Structure formats: structure tokens, C-alpha cells
Amino acid sequence: MSAPARKLERGRVGEAVRRADGIPKTTGEFAYASDLQAAGMLWGHTVRSPHAHARVGEIDISEAVTMPGVHAVLTHADVPGTKLYGLEYADQPVLAFDRVRYYGEPVALVAAEHPEQARRAAEKVRVEYEPLEPVVDMERALEQDELHPDRPTHEPDHYRDDPRANVVRSILIRHGDPDTEGDVVVTGEYELGIQDQAFLGPESGLAVPDGDGGVDIYVATQWLHVDRAQVAPCLDLPPEQVRIHLAGVGGAFGGREDLSMQIHGALLALHTNRPVKIVYTREESFVGHVHRHPARIRMEHRANRDGKLVCVHARVLLDGGAYASSSTAVVTNASSFACGPYAVANALVDATVVYTNNPPCGAMRGFGAVQVCFAHEAQMDKLAAALELDPVELRLRNALAPGDVMPNGQKVTGSLPVADVIRRCAELTVPEPEPLPRDSLRLPGGSGNVTRGEGVKRGVGFALGFKNLCYSHGFDDYCAARVRLFAGADGALAAEVHCAAAEVGQGVVGVITQVARTELELDDVTLAPGTTSTVDSAGSASASRMTWMVSGAVAEACRAARGELGARGGTLAPGEEIDVEKVYRHPQTWPLDPETGQVTGERAHVAFICSAMRAVVEVDTDLGLTRAVWIGTAQDVGRAVNPQAVLGQIEGGTAQGLGLALMEEIQTRDGLITNASFTDYLIPTTLDMPPVDAVLVEEPEPDAPYGAKGVGEPPTVVATAAVAAALRDATGRDLTRVPVRPDDLIGL
Amino acid sequence: MRIELTVNGERHEADVWAGESLLFALRERLGLPGSKNACEQGECGSCSVLLDGTLVCACLVLAAQADGHEVVTVEGLAPEDGPHPVQEAFVQAGAVQCGFCTPGLVVAAADLLARTPDPTDDELREALSGNLCRCTGYAKIFDAVRLAAGAS
Amino acid sequence: MDVLTPRTLDEALRLRAETADAWPIQGGTDVMVELNFDRARPRVVLNLNEVAELRGFARENGTLRLGAGLTYTECRRELGETLPALAEAARTVGSPQIQNRGTIGGNLGTASPAGDALPPLLVEEAEVELAGPAGRRTLPLEEFLVGPKQNALAEDELIVAVHVRPSGARQTFMKVGPRNAMVIAVASLALAVDRERGEIRAAYGSAGPVPRLVRAPLDEADGFPDRVAEAASPIDDVRGTAAYRRHALRVLTARALERCAA
Structure with a gap:
């Protein structure tokens, strides 16, 4: 075999660019967080709670510290600074004291020379637990004892004061006249289980003491600077003594927004004065990060005979688990998008997220929007059936468009081609059913060989969804980039870009260099490693914001550098350099009024992105097994900065949405996770994913640099709903809960 | 315990703890972290290597079982003149x-x-x-x- | 922990007899999960990889002798004609990587209710050959499987081989899981329609404490799906419900009968 020709080396905005990290990732050279080593390195291990809810008494480490190879055993008493941390609210103990609130909560730490020594010592840490009744039902939680009696997330000036117990936050949106009646009414109750990001690279990192009391942490994360903001106070160190560096990230999808090993590794490293590596096992990873919020949703849609929605009521209840994480943003998003990308003049949306002793939930791709999309799209199909209208036509008649006012009072501005994505998706040719006989691999049940065609029925579903881009509701969201422009020995210009944006696989590294090459009109551009020590924050690799924000920041820094270059006559002498750092902010947003849920300024969200999807499935209606046959989708992308990468995001995002529809659920019993492994938490394989026929709808977003929108989330938002709709079509059943179980498909 | 094996054409010796997987030995003892530690239960294939020419999950091979055998990892796949x-x-x-x-x-x-x-x-x-x-x-x-x- | 690596079967048997608590390991697909997930720390692991006598299969007077170290890949590749249900089952085991490594002997040793090779071997009335200090003994697979993850292997014995006299009956294997590849069976079924002996044999997996054989005369095919479903004693667990498992067995049996009648 000979290697295919190398192409696409050095692209600019709009071109399909080879990933700079591509070859190193295929050869094994690329260093992920778990690959790091340092001389004299110890292995850290986390002692975790076996209880979902318990009082913590004495912690006896006396035997553990004497075990072979052990260098340190630490508890909450060894946390030198603040004992609590959190992404938005500091409500989570670095190491448990007084009580544990979820299964797997960190209680103590061990550092030893070999991971086996650390595990054996961990076994000898004696923790006195007094088990308490776990709060595990999100509805009952509202009346049970407070898990956080000091209500850390309550900010009475900004948010509705909700007297019910265990409320992390509730949002009430009253829009128009919620009592408005329609000719036709459909109601439904929907439920979603807990989905896991299931990134393949387990939480890992290496903490290295600097000898001067500070620490360097090499970790897989989504936001270096917010990690530092949480780590430094717990270590009782000034931020500059905590340097966080991006190690290779093996997927994220929201699950690396919260801290995992960062503080723990640093505590052990500072205590032992040795580098400490922590690598979670897969089992540990399932308790080591937040999950997608499970939800119970009730909706009522009222419409006129002509198919026009007149009023929507939505009640959304989310289980946030033991700690706040990003629950407040998730519930706010759920309330914003509860009515879907449809124009509706009257609405009542009541969304609440509660604390329980279930696994903590937070960010996962499409958060808040995924849950409500599953519900509102089931409702739209019900409504279409009640009105005897084509489901696509019903969606077109109600499509949200620029100029329309959303239930939160925000007038849609900019680009939001909802009707376009519906039409373009509906135009895609649905493949004809493949004749029998076929290999079992192409039938429901796959390699299980259960059918030759018996019981198999085909179903087709359609769904539409949308969500916001960037952070919302008044958050001061910014991104910094720094450009060094210099001349080599031969006088040729070259540039080095510094940006702390987390490359989590989405390809932001490519976007940064593409933008820099475009703006500098220069090919010789390199990107420095991501770190907190050479540049200000880039913000989080989340909320579909990174492409937008780094494009803005890098472009500004490049333009400033070019301006300076012009002022110096257009050339630099060998050794001379220009070094500028710029901060970019997207258009401002405003919070909602706590009483009415209406936006208090021009916009609550910066901008929106939408997607339509058609799914074709075959269901073995006797066994309740499914084969996804084909997915067609039209997605709004603003402008595709790198079309190949955009398609990759759409295909991958679709797989995660399909997984939630068909198989992915963290199961719990009294708060304890019962399937913390890849044997029992199933994600789609090569035999589960159908081909995805994707159309990119390019209508540049006027507020976004290059008109580009972040594209990672909409396919996940809409895929669960689309696949569920196809399953309903195949089986004729309501299927109000995802993941849909085989039992549900056959009505057991 | 000491094991001897050939990895990517080179003889290696390593002192391993008896319970270690081939994956751990490759990654942490032999400086070959290309094979990945994603599930360590044979459910994800991220640690796939060739053991005596057969595709296996390195996490499910006891390091001691590789003693005297030949392993090819992702690091050893490419010919000298460029990527595979x-x-x-x-x-x-x-x-x-x-x-x-x-x-x-x-x-x-x-x-x-x-x-x-x-x-x-x-x-x-x-x-x-x-x-x-x-x-x-x-x-x-x-x-x-x-x-x-x-x-x- | 220690690892012993015998080079011959005699040496393996001697070491096994000397270290009663040793864990035999062959393909490692079960044992290594226990080790990696820190669920077990055997004092001694007995590595059988180097014992050539355990590998491959041989034909002896119309009987197949499957070495305990026979892999699923070998079953798929070599036994599709003689033991088609076993070959079909092998295709459903984990992934290619697992099929390359996992062995029949491992499936017997673990004796999981979900062991994919067990129902097809039960249907073919396989016998298990065990060796120990007292010599060799064989016993029917049905008797070898005594409970969930429990078998009749004595502490000083090793599983050496499985003996099957291929029935030549039409047969098939089916496995239900919520994903189209790489699943532990929620329910599985092997079935053979043995016209020569005038009987139907079916064996289920993941629907009771052990995979179990159910027989009926050929002329009782109509009631057979119910009979298999009723013979099972499934439970609710993280992978599925008892009701679903029983239902699935009924469907699988009916389909398998049709397949094997054709």
C-alpha cells in the first residue's frame, strides 16, 4: 500500500483543513492527560463514598498511612483553603466532611508509588458513616429535608424566591395570556433518564509541585481559567501560583466543565512534594463527572384548526443530583426552549431543578434543550395527528423566524432559518427499504441474529429543535487571544498564537489557526500550548461558543498586530516582534425578571441555531429491538468554517442523540449507580449508527465573526426526538420515555 | 516479576506487578502510551494491539502472558518513511x-x-x-x- | 499475587494441584476485568496460554474434541459446518478482539448464565472433560453447570476439553441485547430440530441461574415456545426484566423452530 497524497495542509476560513493534531493522534504520539509521566511520580487514588447519603463521622487513616509505598493519605482536614468549590456555586466539598450526598463522593486521597499500593491503602481508610435516607425522587424532593439547608444557589435579587425544599432554581415564564384557549388541545407527559457523556478518555491529570509552594496541573478540561479560579482558593494559593495546562483531552461533551482530579492531584503533589498522577477507571469516571439531567416534563399544546399554535403550557422538572454544577443554566435553557422553535403568542413555562442524592448532573451537549425537544416534538406530532395535518406542514406553519418574540420576551434577531431547515430536510430523499433476505447485521438485533425479517416494521420520524449559542442571561462572557508576530533569521514573518481555548476534539485548534492565517494573510502560524500562564481566559469549550469566541478574539488580536506592523512599515527586522493580547466579547445579554420570566434588556441569548432531522428505523416489533436505517438532516451552521469538521460534529452529535433515544441510561437504585461500566452503560457501536445525510444551511449570523455558528449541539438536541418519532411510527405506541426500552416497544 | 517481550520489533524487559495488564505495562513501563486506557474491560477497543499477529485488547492480556511473545502497538504500525x-x-x-x-x-x-x-x-x-x-x-x-x- | 506459567498440561495440572486457590487464566476476557476493576485479588494466577494441549480441536471417531483453549474466532472459522449454532454464537461474543482471545474453556470456567457458548453446547449434549490428580473424568455439560457462576470443577482440576458428537440437526443461535453489537445477552437461545432422534432441543441463556436444556418430541413443536418460556426462571436486573426475558424466549423459540424446519 502507498499513502494517499497529502492535501489540505494550510487552510483558511471556509476550507476543509487537515487537523494539525491528526497524524500524532493516529500514531499514538499525541499526549493525553492519562499518558503523562514525570520523574519521581506517585499515583493518586480517591476514596469514595459507598453511600448516596450519610453522615460522615471519624475518618481513621492510621493504618492506611503505614501501608507499603504510601506517601500520603489526606482528608478534608488537609484542605488548606476553602473546603467547598463549584463551577457556579461553591456547594461541593473538596473532600467530604459532615455528610456525603452522592454515591462516589470523594472522601479521602491516597498517594503511593504504584496504583495497586494506593488501592490497597485506600481500602484501609476507615470512614464512619451513618447512613441517612436518600432523597432520590425529584418530585418528592420538593417536600423532603433540605440537602443544602443554606441554599447556596439562592440569589434573591436576581431569581425567584422559591420556598419549596431542595430547589436549586426555578424559572416561571408568563408570556401573553396563558389562559388562551385553542380549538384543539393535546397533552403529554414525558420522561428522560440520565445520560452520560461517556467520553473515552477517563478523567486524568498530573500535578507537579514547583518547589516554591505553587503547582502546575496538566489536565484534560474544558476551561482552564475557571479550573484555576476554583482550585486556587482551596489550596489557599494566589492564582498565579496555580498554573493549569491543557493536556490531551479524550472527549468532553460537557462532562469536563466541572473539576475532577484537579484539586485532589494538587493537594497530594503539594503534600508529598512529588508529581502525582491520577487516572480514573471507567467505573470511577461514571461517578467522577456530572451527567445530563433526567427530566419529567408535562406539556399542553393548544392550537387553532388552521394549525397555528395559540398557547403552550410546559412544566419541566429536572433532577440536578447532589450539587449545583451548572443546573441553574440548564433549567434556564430548558425554560427558554420549552416551546421549541415555534412562534407562540401565549405560554406558561414552569421549570424547576432540584437537589437530590442522585448522581450530580450538569453540562452535557445541548443541555436543557435536549430534554424539552424530546417533549415538544412528541407534542407537535400529536397535534398534527389531532389536526390531521402533515407533521412537516404543521412545523412550517409555526416556524419561529427573525422578528418573532420568544416566550421569554426576546425578539429573535440575526440568523435563524427555521423554515429553511425544515424544507431542506423534508426534501432529502428517504432511501427505499432494502429487500430481504439480508445479513442479520442489517436487521434489528444486529449480530444477535434474532430475525430474518420476522416482526420487522419500518418507521419514519421528523423532528425540529433549536438552542442558544454562547453564554446567556447577563453572563460576562469573553475570550482572550494573544498574537506574537516576529521575523525569522531570513526576515520572513511568522506568528505564534496564544489562546487558552480547550481543544476537546471539536477542532478549535484548526479554527484558531485558520482565522489567524486568514487575518494575518500569513501561512506560517503556530499555536502555543493552552495554559493559564501566558494568556487570559478563553472561556469554556461549551454552549457552542468556542468557534464564535475564538474567531472574534483571534481576529481582533491579529488585526491589532497587523495594524502595529503597518505602523512599523510592514516589515520586522530579525529578532524584532509584535506581541498583542485582545479580549473579545459577544453582544451583551440580560437576565430574566424573576417574577415574570421576561428578559430585562434586549436579549437573553446572544443568538440561536436550529436543526431538522428525519430518522428512519426498523423495529422488530416482537422483540422490541431497533436498527436505525438512515438519518437525514438539515442544519443551520451560519457559515461553515471547516465543512469537513462541521459534518463530523453533526454525525457525532447525532450518534449521541440516537444513543439517548435507544440505549443510554445511567441506572440507579436508591441513588447508587448500578451500571457504571461500558458493559452495561451502552453507547452506539458501528452496527448501531446509520449513515447521516447532512445538508448545511448557510445563512451567516450577522453578529458572529465570519457569520459562523457553533455546530456541535443541535444534532444532539434533535436526534433523540427524531429517532423517538420514528419508533412511534413503527410501533404505533406513545413512547413517552427515553431511552426507549425493548419492553416499551412491545408494550410489556 | 520480570517479563521479556518483543514490542514493535524491539526486545524489552520489564519488572511488573503480577496483576498488571499488558496495557499498563506498555503505557507505564515501556513508554508506549499510544494504546489507550478507556474502559479496561474489553468493551471499547481503544487498547487494540497485535499479539503474535492477532488483534486483541491489551487490557485483557495479563502482562505476564505476553512474556516471550511479540506485540505490535500503534506506535509500531507506520513504516519508516511516513505514516501507515x-x-x-x-x-x-x-x-x-x-x-x-x-x-x-x-x-x-x-x-x-x-x-x-x-x-x-x-x-x-x-x-x-x-x-x-x-x-x-x-x-x-x-x-x-x-x-x-x-x-x- | 503471583503468576505461574506451565508449558505442558502435566505441569499445569501439577501446579493446579499444588495451589488450590489459583485462578486459571486463558483468554483473560473475564479474569482481567476482575483484576482491572479491583474486584478480586487471587493469590496465584495460573496462565494456561502456553499449554499447547489445550488449543484447537480434533476429530476422534465421529466426536469432536474442542480444546478448552479453543477461541471463538476459531469456532466461527472452523466449525460453521459441524456445529453451526456454536459458530453463530461465537459471532455474537463481544467483538473481534474478544473473539480472538476468549475461549470455550473460559466460558465453562466462568459458568455465567449469559455464557454464549453454553446454550449451543447444551443443545449438542456436550460433555466436559476435566483433569486432576485423580485422572480424567467427563460429565455432561448439564451437570457441570451447577449454579450462577458455579460449576462442578474441583479446586485441583482443570477444564481440558469439551466433547461433542455433532448431531447434524438443523440448529441456530440467537441472542437478544439492546444494542446491535457487543452486548451481554439479555436472553439467548440455541435450538436444534433433530429429526434423526425425533426431538427438539433448546437451551436458553440469561434467563435463569444456569443455561438450561429443554427437550420435546418433534410433534410437540406447537407448544414448544411456551414450554421453553415456562422452563426459564428469569430475574429483573440492570439489563432487562424477567417478563421481557420470558417473552423473548417465546419469540426466539418460535422463530428458531421456523428457521430449523425450513
């Missing part, structure tokens, strides 16, 4: 995102093409069904393997 055609094709086709599954997939795909140079779609999907990818939805991985097959 499968590696090149993965980048070309956009099959790499976070990349954590990539080494295992590259080894599995190279193994498939060595046995079946022009696989059907079913053969391709079945051969890679033990390699989970969470980023790509697999479409571009299939493209990459077809591209590499075409290049042969």
Missing part, C-alpha cells in the same frame, strides 16, 4: 476528533485490511464493532478505511 496508509487516511477523511479511540481503530482497521484488502460495508462495520468512538458517529471512520483500502 490507514493513519494517513484517518486524517484525510476527518475521522479524528478527540482521537482517544483512534489508535485502537487504526490498529483494528490495519488488521482488517491486512486480512481483507477490499472489505464490504458489512465486513467493515463488523470488524470495527468492538471499537467505540464517542465523537464521530463512525461515518468518517468508514470513509477513512475505504480510502485506505483504495490506496492499496
Whole structure:
């Protein structure tokens, strides 16, 4: 075999660019967080709670510290600074004291020379637990004892004061006249289980003491600077003594927004004065990060005979688990998008997220929007059936468009081609059913060989969804980039870009260099490693914001550098350099009024992105097994900065949405996770994913640099709903809960 | 305990704890972290290597079982003059995102093409069904393997 | 922990007899999960990889002798004609990587209710050959499987081989899981329609404490799906419900009968 020709080396905005990290990732050279080593390195291990809810008494480490190879055993008493941390609210103990609130909560730490020594010592840490009744039902939680009696997330000036117990936050949106009646009414109750990001690279990192009391942490994360903001106070160190560096990230999808090993590794490293590596096992990873919020949703849609929605009521209840994480943003998003990308003049949306002793939930791709999309799209199909209208036509008649006012009072501005994505998706040719006989691999049940065609029925579903881009509701969201422009020995210009944006696989590294090459009109551009020590924050690799924000920041820094270059006559002498750092902010947003849920300024969200999807499935209606046959989708992308990468995001995002529809659920019993492994938490394989026929709808977003929108989330938002709709079509059943179980498909 | 094995054509000796997997030994003892530690229960294929020419999950081989045997890891796949055609094709086709599954997939795909140079779609999907990818939805991985097959 | 690596079967048997608590390991697909997930720390692991006598299979007077170290890949590749249900079952085991490594002997040793090779071997009335200090003994697979993850292997014995006299009956294997590849069976079924002996044999997996054989005369095919479903004693667990498992067995049996009648 000979290697295919190398192409696409050095692209600019709009071109399909080879990933700079591509070859190193295929050869094994690329260093992920778990690959790091340092001389004299110890292995850290986390002692975790076996209880979902318990009082913590004495912690006896006396035997553990004497075990072979052990260098340190630490508890909450060894946390030198603040004992609590959190992404938005500091409500989570670095190491448990007084009580544990979820299964797997960190209680103590061990550092030893070999991971086996650390595990054996961990076994000898004696923790006195007094088990308490776990709060595990999100509805009952509202009346049970407070898990956080000091209500850390309550900010009475900004948010509705909700007297019910265990409320992390509730949002009430009253829009128009919620009592408005329609000719036709459909109601439904929907439920979603807990989905896991299931990134393949387990939480890992290496903490290295600097000898001067500070620490360097090499970790897989989504936001270096917010990690530092949480780590430094717990270590009782000034931020500059905590340097966080991006190690290779093996997927994220929201699950690396919260801290995992960062503080723990640093505590052990500072205590032992040795580098400490922590690598979670897969089992540990399932308790080591937040999950997608499970939800119970009730909706009522009222419409006129002509198919026009007149009023929507939505009640959304989310289980946030033991700690706040990003629950407040998730519930706010759920309330914003509860009515879907449809124009509706009257609405009542009541969304609440509660604390329980279930696994903590937070960010996962499409958060808040995924849950409500599953519900509102089931409702739209019900409504279409009640009105005897084509489901696509019903969606077109109600499509949200620029100029329309959303239930939160925000007038849609900019680009939001909802009707376009519906039409373009509906135009895609649905493949004809493949004749029998076929290999079992192409039938429901796959390699299980259960059918030759018996019981198999085909179903087709359609769904539409949308969500916001960037952070919302008044958050001061910014991104910094720094450009060094210099001349080599031969006088040729070259540039080095510094940006702390987390490359989590989405390809932001490519976007940064593409933008820099475009703006500098220069090919010789390199990107420095991501770190907190050479540049200000880039913000989080989340909320579909990174492409937008780094494009803005890098472009500004490049333009400033070019301006300076012009002022110096257009050339630099060998050794001379220009070094500028710029901060970019997207258009401002405003919070909602706590009483009415209406936006208090021009916009609550910066901008929106939408997607339509058609799914074709075959269901073995006797066994309740499914084969996804084909997915067609039209997605709004603003402008595709790198079309190949955009398609990759759409295909991958679709797989995660399909997984939630068909198989992915963290199961719990009294708060304890019962399937913390890849044997029992199933994600789609090569035999589960159908081909995805994707159309990119390019209508540049006027507020976004290059008109580009972040594209990672909409396919996940809409895929669960689309696949569920196809399953309903195949089986004729309501299927109000995802993941849909085989039992549900056959009505057991 | 001491083991001796050949990895990517080179003789290695390593002192291992008896309970260690081949994966741990490769990654932490022999400086070959290309094989990835994603599930350590044979459910994801990220640690795929060739053991005496057979595709296996290195996490399910006891390091001591590799004593006296030959292992090829992702680091040893490429010829000296550049990447292996499968590696090149993965980048070309956009099959790499976070990349954590990539080494295992590259080894599995190279193994498939060595046995079946022009696989059907079913053969391709079945051969890679033990390699989970969470980023790509697999479409571009299939493209990459077809591209590499075409290049042969 | 220690690892012992015998080079011959005699040496393996001697070491096994000397270290009663040793864990035999062959393909490692079960044992390594226990080790990696810190669920077990055997004092001694007995590595059988180097014992050539355990590998492959042989034909002896119309009987197949499957070495305990026979892999699923070998079953798929070599036994599709003689033991088609076993070959079909092998295709459903994990992934290619697992099929390359996992062995029949491992499936017997673990004796999981979900062991994919067990129902097809039960249907073919396989016998298990065990060796120990007192010599060799064989016993029917049905008797070898005594409970969930429990078998009749004595502490000083090793599983050496499985003996099957291929029935030549039409047969098939089916496995239900919520994903189209790489699943532990939620329910599985092997079935053979043995016209020569005038009987139907079916064996289920993941629907009771052990995989179990159910027989009926050929002329009782109509009631057979119910009979298999009723013979099972499934439970609710993280992978599925008892009701679903029983239902699935009924469907699988009916389909398998049709397949094997054709």
C-alpha cells in the first residue's frame, strides 16, 4: 500500500483543513492527560463514598498511612483553603466532611508509588458513616429535608424566591395570556433518564509541585481559567501560583466543565512534594463527572384548526443530583426552549431543578434543550395527528423566524432559518427499504441474529429543535487571544498564537489557526500550548461558543498586530516582534425578571441555531429491538468554517442523540449507580449508527465573526426526538420515555 | 516479576506487578502510551494491539502472558518513511476528533485490511464493532478505511 | 499475587494441584476485568496460554474434541459446518478482539448464565472433560453447570476439553441485547430440530441461574415456545426484566423452530 497524497495542509476560513493534531493522534504520539509521566511520580487514588447519603463521622487513616509505598493519605482536614468549590456555586466539598450526598463522593486521597499500593491503602481508610435516607425522587424532593439547608444557589435579587425544599432554581415564564384557549388541545407527559457523556478518555491529570509552594496541573478540561479560579482558593494559593495546562483531552461533551482530579492531584503533589498522577477507571469516571439531567416534563399544546399554535403550557422538572454544577443554566435553557422553535403568542413555562442524592448532573451537549425537544416534538406530532395535518406542514406553519418574540420576551434577531431547515430536510430523499433476505447485521438485533425479517416494521420520524449559542442571561462572557508576530533569521514573518481555548476534539485548534492565517494573510502560524500562564481566559469549550469566541478574539488580536506592523512599515527586522493580547466579547445579554420570566434588556441569548432531522428505523416489533436505517438532516451552521469538521460534529452529535433515544441510561437504585461500566452503560457501536445525510444551511449570523455558528449541539438536541418519532411510527405506541426500552416497544 | 517481550520489533524487559495488564505495562513501563486506557474491560477497543499477529485488547492480556511473545502497538504500525496508509487516511477523511479511540481503530482497521484488502460495508462495520468512538458517529471512520483500502 | 506459567498440561495440572486457590487464566476476557476493576485479588494466577494441549480441536471417531483453549474466532472459522449454532454464537461474543482471545474453556470456567457458548453446547449434549490428580473424568455439560457462576470443577482440576458428537440437526443461535453489537445477552437461545432422534432441543441463556436444556418430541413443536418460556426462571436486573426475558424466549423459540424446519 502507498499513502494517499497529502492535501489540505494550510487552510483558511471556509476550507476543509487537515487537523494539525491528526497524524500524532493516529500514531499514538499525541499526549493525553492519562499518558503523562514525570520523574519521581506517585499515583493518586480517591476514596469514595459507598453511600448516596450519610453522615460522615471519624475518618481513621492510621493504618492506611503505614501501608507499603504510601506517601500520603489526606482528608478534608488537609484542605488548606476553602473546603467547598463549584463551577457556579461553591456547594461541593473538596473532600467530604459532615455528610456525603452522592454515591462516589470523594472522601479521602491516597498517594503511593504504584496504583495497586494506593488501592490497597485506600481500602484501609476507615470512614464512619451513618447512613441517612436518600432523597432520590425529584418530585418528592420538593417536600423532603433540605440537602443544602443554606441554599447556596439562592440569589434573591436576581431569581425567584422559591420556598419549596431542595430547589436549586426555578424559572416561571408568563408570556401573553396563558389562559388562551385553542380549538384543539393535546397533552403529554414525558420522561428522560440520565445520560452520560461517556467520553473515552477517563478523567486524568498530573500535578507537579514547583518547589516554591505553587503547582502546575496538566489536565484534560474544558476551561482552564475557571479550573484555576476554583482550585486556587482551596489550596489557599494566589492564582498565579496555580498554573493549569491543557493536556490531551479524550472527549468532553460537557462532562469536563466541572473539576475532577484537579484539586485532589494538587493537594497530594503539594503534600508529598512529588508529581502525582491520577487516572480514573471507567467505573470511577461514571461517578467522577456530572451527567445530563433526567427530566419529567408535562406539556399542553393548544392550537387553532388552521394549525397555528395559540398557547403552550410546559412544566419541566429536572433532577440536578447532589450539587449545583451548572443546573441553574440548564433549567434556564430548558425554560427558554420549552416551546421549541415555534412562534407562540401565549405560554406558561414552569421549570424547576432540584437537589437530590442522585448522581450530580450538569453540562452535557445541548443541555436543557435536549430534554424539552424530546417533549415538544412528541407534542407537535400529536397535534398534527389531532389536526390531521402533515407533521412537516404543521412545523412550517409555526416556524419561529427573525422578528418573532420568544416566550421569554426576546425578539429573535440575526440568523435563524427555521423554515429553511425544515424544507431542506423534508426534501432529502428517504432511501427505499432494502429487500430481504439480508445479513442479520442489517436487521434489528444486529449480530444477535434474532430475525430474518420476522416482526420487522419500518418507521419514519421528523423532528425540529433549536438552542442558544454562547453564554446567556447577563453572563460576562469573553475570550482572550494573544498574537506574537516576529521575523525569522531570513526576515520572513511568522506568528505564534496564544489562546487558552480547550481543544476537546471539536477542532478549535484548526479554527484558531485558520482565522489567524486568514487575518494575518500569513501561512506560517503556530499555536502555543493552552495554559493559564501566558494568556487570559478563553472561556469554556461549551454552549457552542468556542468557534464564535475564538474567531472574534483571534481576529481582533491579529488585526491589532497587523495594524502595529503597518505602523512599523510592514516589515520586522530579525529578532524584532509584535506581541498583542485582545479580549473579545459577544453582544451583551440580560437576565430574566424573576417574577415574570421576561428578559430585562434586549436579549437573553446572544443568538440561536436550529436543526431538522428525519430518522428512519426498523423495529422488530416482537422483540422490541431497533436498527436505525438512515438519518437525514438539515442544519443551520451560519457559515461553515471547516465543512469537513462541521459534518463530523453533526454525525457525532447525532450518534449521541440516537444513543439517548435507544440505549443510554445511567441506572440507579436508591441513588447508587448500578451500571457504571461500558458493559452495561451502552453507547452506539458501528452496527448501531446509520449513515447521516447532512445538508448545511448557510445563512451567516450577522453578529458572529465570519457569520459562523457553533455546530456541535443541535444534532444532539434533535436526534433523540427524531429517532423517538420514528419508533412511534413503527410501533404505533406513545413512547413517552427515553431511552426507549425493548419492553416499551412491545408494550410489556 | 520480570517479563521479556518483543514490542514493535524491539526486545524489552520489564519488572511488573503480577496483576498488571499488558496495557499498563506498555503505557507505564515501556513508554508506549499510544494504546489507550478507556474502559479496561474489553468493551471499547481503544487498547487494540497485535499479539503474535492477532488483534486483541491489551487490557485483557495479563502482562505476564505476553512474556516471550511479540506485540505490535500503534506506535509500531507506520513504516519508516511516513505514516501507515490507514493513519494517513484517518486524517484525510476527518475521522479524528478527540482521537482517544483512534489508535485502537487504526490498529483494528490495519488488521482488517491486512486480512481483507477490499472489505464490504458489512465486513467493515463488523470488524470495527468492538471499537467505540464517542465523537464521530463512525461515518468518517468508514470513509477513512475505504480510502485506505483504495490506496492499496 | 503471583503468576505461574506451565508449558505442558502435566505441569499445569501439577501446579493446579499444588495451589488450590489459583485462578486459571486463558483468554483473560473475564479474569482481567476482575483484576482491572479491583474486584478480586487471587493469590496465584495460573496462565494456561502456553499449554499447547489445550488449543484447537480434533476429530476422534465421529466426536469432536474442542480444546478448552479453543477461541471463538476459531469456532466461527472452523466449525460453521459441524456445529453451526456454536459458530453463530461465537459471532455474537463481544467483538473481534474478544473473539480472538476468549475461549470455550473460559466460558465453562466462568459458568455465567449469559455464557454464549453454553446454550449451543447444551443443545449438542456436550460433555466436559476435566483433569486432576485423580485422572480424567467427563460429565455432561448439564451437570457441570451447577449454579450462577458455579460449576462442578474441583479446586485441583482443570477444564481440558469439551466433547461433542455433532448431531447434524438443523440448529441456530440467537441472542437478544439492546444494542446491535457487543452486548451481554439479555436472553439467548440455541435450538436444534433433530429429526434423526425425533426431538427438539433448546437451551436458553440469561434467563435463569444456569443455561438450561429443554427437550420435546418433534410433534410437540406447537407448544414448544411456551414450554421453553415456562422452563426459564428469569430475574429483573440492570439489563432487562424477567417478563421481557420470558417473552423473548417465546419469540426466539418460535422463530428458531421456523428457521430449523425450513
